[in-house]
Amino acid sequence: MSDHFVRRDGALHAEDVAVADIAQRFGTPCYVYSRATLERHYRAFDQALAGVPHQVCYAVKANSNLAVLQVLAKLGSGFDIVSAGELRRVLMAGGDAARVVFSGVGKTAEELRFALEQGVGIFNVESESELRRLDAIARQLHTRAAIALRVNPDVDAKTHPYISTGLKQNKFGVDLVTAERLYLEATHLPGIQISGIASHIGSQLLDVSPYLDALDRVLALVDRLAAKGIEFEHIDVGGGLGVRYRDEQPTEPEDWARAFLPKLAGRNLKVMTEPGRAIAGNAGILVMRVELIKHGETRHFAVVDAAMNDLLRPSLYQAWMDIVPVQDNTAAKPATYDVVGPVCETGDWLGKDRELAITEGDLLAVRTAGAYGFVMASNYNSRGRAAEVMVDGDHAHLVRARETFEDLVRGERVLP
Numbered sequence: 001m002s003d004h005f006v007r008r009d010g011a012l013h014a015e016d017v018a019v020a021d022i023a024q025r026f027g028t029p030c031y032v033y034s035r036a037t038l039e040r041h042y043r044a045f046d047q048a049l050a051g052v053p054h055q056v057c058y059a060v061k062a063n064s065n066l067a068v069l070q071v072l073a074k075l076g077s078g079f080d081i082v083s084a085g086e087l088r089r090v091l092m093a094g095g096d097a098a099r100v101v102f103s104g105v106g107k108t109a110e111e112l113r114f115a116l117e118q119g120v121g122i123f124n125v126e127s128e129s130e131l132r133r134l135d136a137i138a139r140q141l142h143t144r145a146a147i148a149l150r151v152n153p154d155v156d157a158k159t160h161p162y163i164s165t166g167l168k169q170n171k172f173g174v175d176l177v178t179a180e181r182l183y184l185e186a187t188h189l190p191g192i193q194i195s196g197i198a199s200h201i202g203s204q205l206l207d208v209s210p211y212l213d214a215l216d217r218v219l220a221l222v223d224r225l226a227a228k229g230i231e232f233e234h235i236d237v238g239g240g241l242g243v244r245y246r247d248e249q250p251t252e253p254e255d256w257a258r259a260f261l262p263k264l265a266g267r268n269l270k271v272m273t274e275p276g277r278a279i280a281g282n283a284g285i286l287v288m289r290v291e292l293i294k295h296g297e298t299r300h301f302a303v304v305d306a307a308m309n310d311l312l313r314p315s316l317y318q319a320w321m322d323i324v325p326v327q328d329n330t331a332a333k334p335a336t337y338d339v340v341g342p343v344c345e346t347g348d349w350l351g352k353d354r355e356l357a358i359t360e361g362d363l364l365a366v367r368t369a370g371a372y373g374f375v376m377a378s379n380y381n382s383r384g385r386a387a388e389v390m391v392d393g394d395h396a397h398l399v400r401a402r403e404t405f406e407d408l409v410r411g412e413r414v415l416p
């Protein structure tokens with residue numbers, strides 16, 4: 001899906017705002033998001049499923065900035081959350097608890113209670129212990145929790161091992177045999193109301209075949225349970241559709257929906273989906289400045305003011321992310337650079353072997369940094385986290401101030 005970051009006369013723009021102006025105003029490093037891109041991607045999912053009852057639940061963990069959640073909430077998006085903190089963000093941003101799906105393998109009793117009190121729509125339960133815990137808490141609160149079991153269909157999503165979740169050796173979900181037993185048990189739990197069945201097999205999936213394999217296995221279970229009198233209102237097909245970082249050709253939401261919807265024909269199931277990366281990924285960039293250029297014996301280094309603490313994907317997954325100049329520098333001689341941060345780790349790099357024409361002081365942008373970017377940032381090396389800016393047409397809004405030193409040491413104490 002295309003985005004609204006475009007070059008005009010050699011200058012990168014976010015919608016109608018020059019990125020260099022944003023850097024000037026808010027400093028670097030700085031994440032810049034495009035409202036129009038977020039909206040386009042949400043609508044792509046919404047329209048792909050328009051022919052059936054459905055609910056798109058944006059996966060908050062991909063980018064949980066309040067303004068991002070607000071933009072999506074205004075479009076009627078639901079939200080997939082994995083913690084009470086994410087629920088509080090959704091509520092603060094104007095999201096509707098009834099359209100929230102609560103996922104995650106380790107929900108605490110406090111989190112479950114809070115979510116029930118707030119009226120969370122669906123709990124995607126990932127273990128027998130969680131099912132019993134949720135039942136007990138719902139009964140204490142004189143309510144019933146609407147659930148789906150997250151089943152693990154044991155299919156290989158053929159993605160990076162750290163973001164593959166649907167294999168039986170992964171910690172997520174319950175296997176199909178256990179799921180069958182737990183659904184039957186759940187019918188006797190007064191605090192539990194069975195609503196649906198869920199699976200999510202991994203992230204950055206480029207192809208629909210793992211979805212189709214997973215769906216076949218899930219639907220076979222749906223049929224076995226139907227024979228035992230258990231009927232579902234919804235099916236949650238998870239998230240995970242990939243984005244283009246380099247030359248990948250991810251399936252578009254429309255083609256993804258066209259591929260799997262026929263399998264659901266005649267079943268009367270509301271379709272839920274939890275896209276994160278596909279909505280937020282190319283709706284954001286990370287803007288950084290070249291602090292200094294260093295010529296080693298065998299390599300050239302562009303040392304920038306962003307680092308692995310700002311954007312972990314290259315270090316964590318050896319992810320290739322595109323790095324482009326914010327403004328063409330016609331005076332500079334092109335050379336091959338390793339783009340590295342100032343953090344004291346050899347793994348602190350954002351890109352290797354990049355052909356760039358730059359001089360010290362130039363601005364660079366990492367493309368497709370809107371998902372799993374800022375949310376994975378840390379304060380390693382006592383670095384404050386970057387500012388976040390949302391562009392809306394010809395306006396740039398600061399949606400998170402850069403962290404100050406005072407922010408960093410808040411809560412710390414020296415001994416008396």
Ligand SMILES: *Cc1c(COP(=O)(O)O)cnc(C)c1O
Pocket residue numbers: 059061062080103104200202203204238239240241274275276277278371
């Ligand atoms: C992370 C996650 C998602 C979103 O995955 P993306 O690859 O960002 O689309 C959806 N559902 C669950 C349960 C998740 O853990």
